[in-house]
Amino acid sequence: MNEAHSPMTGKNTCSRCGSSLPAGVLSGMCPACLLQMGAAPETVTEPGGPVFVPLTVEALAPLFPQLEILELIGKGGMGAVYKAKQKELDRLVALKILPPGSSGGRSTAFAERFAREARALARLNHPGIVTLYEFGHVEGEVPLYFFLMEFVDGVNLRQLLGQGRISPREALAIVPQICDALQYAHDQGIVHRDIKPENILMDRRGRVKVADFGLAKIVGTDEPAPFDVPGEADDLTKTGAIMGTPRYMAPEQTAAPGEVDHRADIYALGVVFYQMLTGELPGPHIEPPSRKVQVDVRLDEVVLRALEEKPERRYQQASVFKTQVETIAAGRASSVGASYEYRSRATLFGLPLLHMTYGNDPATGQIRAARGIVAIGGMAQGVIAIGGAAFGGLAFGGVAAGLLAFGGLSMGLFSIGGLALALILAHGGLAAAPVAMGGAALGYFANGGWGYGLHVWSSAIRDPEAMRFFQSPWMPSLQTLLNLANALWIVIFGLGMGALFWAKAAMGGGGSATPLPEAASQPADSDEPSPWQPIMALLGALVCVVGLIVAVALPFPFNAVIALMGWFGLTVAGLKLMGLWPWRSPLFPKSTWTGRHLRSRKRKIFLLLILIPWVVLSLHSMSVLWVYAHDGAAKKGENANH
């Protein structure tokens, strides 16, 4: 019996687990050990489960006379780890004891396998891998297998994660080190098979070390052992099948544990990476990290690729993974210097009076959008917006959209610019609107060097209706205004951008980082959907409707052109709704909005609303073309007769 008499109290204690033995019951067997045996090994090794009670320090000491066992520092399904000191060498080591059941009884085949694997592990000599010093087993009816390893004075990643989310910067510093270790081991033909935060250690100097390499292969075998007692192998295989923490295991590892290769490690690392960035494990449908937290969008691609279900779609080498990660890390560092932001304290209706931005947001790597009453920047949204792409009430820009739009491409209620599209009046090089004026004018009332429309006053055509309209008493003043605006918008644009550059330079040159804390930029670039996107979608829809009306009313070929534009817009909108539009438009760099954001019923309604005019437009265009072909032939016939 396993009894040890304590002379003081006369109580018996179990030498296996240390709990006191009740007298006269259970034939003297230890109830705690009985319960423990009842739990293993069918239960999955989850933390918190009493599947394996580690030996006490006192019980262990006599088995390792050359070591001074100091304390138990960890336990889990893979065994228990003790901090110890090699007496002769006076060096701290970690002693890992495998669970007694893992060998499934005395098995020579297991011992050979153990030795073979352990020798392979001992060859791993890398600063990022916990070094294996010795291995062996203590003889006995149930042999006790142990490893003697390098002692790492620090914490493991699980403990770090428990303290909160790791910053992207730290994560980008940790992952390449793990990749290095993995690549080294993979080059030696060794797969870890159990990468998880508990196995990633960080010492006090911040160096990362991966522990428990190849242990999963030793403890959980997937080859049937020919000399084992039948029945014992069942336990082993069962344990082998669940070896490796389920949530970090690659899909092929759960399905066919015997056919796993080094790419399973890459998957597990992807999971750990994801967890470091977002604080959560990826769910059944993996949401990109940049959607959950403020991280660089480019990391999405890297993490998602590592998490691919099929191994052949993942990174094939840990070193490639590392390069990708390091590139992003370097890219972030360099872009920080090139960005700038200023936001005024005063606000009106929640928007700052003045907001200027330049360059990329260091956190996300995307172009910042200036948002405010007056917004100036690469992308600007505001009541008065000036920028490369400007949206708002008064929009001045290369591409401008708004109530009053001035720009190279301007769209709005009133538009002035190179290509001016408007819902009311457009004035520009090419102007299209109900009232269009300019070099080439398309519209109900068109006035220009070249005009097409219902009532046209151009060099070629003099429609009396048009002339009457364009000679209304208010027209001259309007003309003056328009000409002025046409001349001035570029000046205003220049002034705005000039102010931006001047302020940026005043802040200390190109190397200055943003003067505001990162948190301040969050509302501008947050994960909330921008209110402008649905507004722009609506505007787009309005333009399409205008196109439809105009197309119906105007003569060929103008109506066909407008119809074509409208048709194109509807096609784009429809594809986006169905989630088939794969490209990010440069106008909306953050626009990943697709129909998937809508409930399926709403999506269907929208699709219907788009489909009907789409069909109508298509039919109309085809009929117009048909009529033209017919008419053209007839006219040719007529002309020939004259």
Added chain:
Amino acid sequence: MRMMGPQRKGKMPIIEMGASRQSSGDLFATTRWTAVIAAGMRGSPQSERALEELCEAYWYPLYAYVRRRGHSREDAEDLTQAFFSRLLDGRSLEGLSAQRGRFRAFLLASMKHFLANEWDRANRLKRGGGRVHLSLDWATADTQFKIADRCAASPEALFDREWALALLERVLEGLRNAYAAEGHGPLFSALQPLLLPETGGGRIADAARSLGMEEGTLRVALHRLRKRYRKHLREEIVQTLENPAEVDEEMRTLFQAFAAG
């Protein structure tokens, strides 16, 4: 040597003598113990009997708990008897819903409530009066209690421990009976001491020699015994649960009762 499950002496319980303990699988095939109690003991005769059996198996921990709460031997006997009479008579007892289907926790909570509210010296249930469902061996229980550990742990923790002991005893007894029914009684007696694995020593070789078996064959038999033991243990625990999925948690709780000291 086996002190738990005191032998029924004297008064026969309501259930017929000779009714064999049903195999654990179909004990509560139709109704869970919670449903039986909640329905005021108006379940089928089988389920009522099954509940009685459960009470017979685990009454000692309750008795010990009452003693540890400071009651004298006679009072503890009366209280325990009264408690079970109430329970098996179908009078509602508190604590049902709060325990989420765990018989052990339910018994403890009900007993606590009972001790706090229901006990009234003047209403001491006379022995022989009312329907007595269980015949409990007080004498053995008293001896058992006296030799039990006098630890500093709380009565609740000790209740859990003794519950676990009762549970394990039942499991071992069930195993013994199963092996005996198959004609392998002596084998079980030889294997039982080897149930828990050990480091060091050549017990298995000795046992094989004494049984006249090959060592390998003995190992197989031992392995099979452990497997059956686990199965029986889980089934035994499942009997006391409404939701079989909680068996791991219950095992953990029982295990922790020993871990504390």
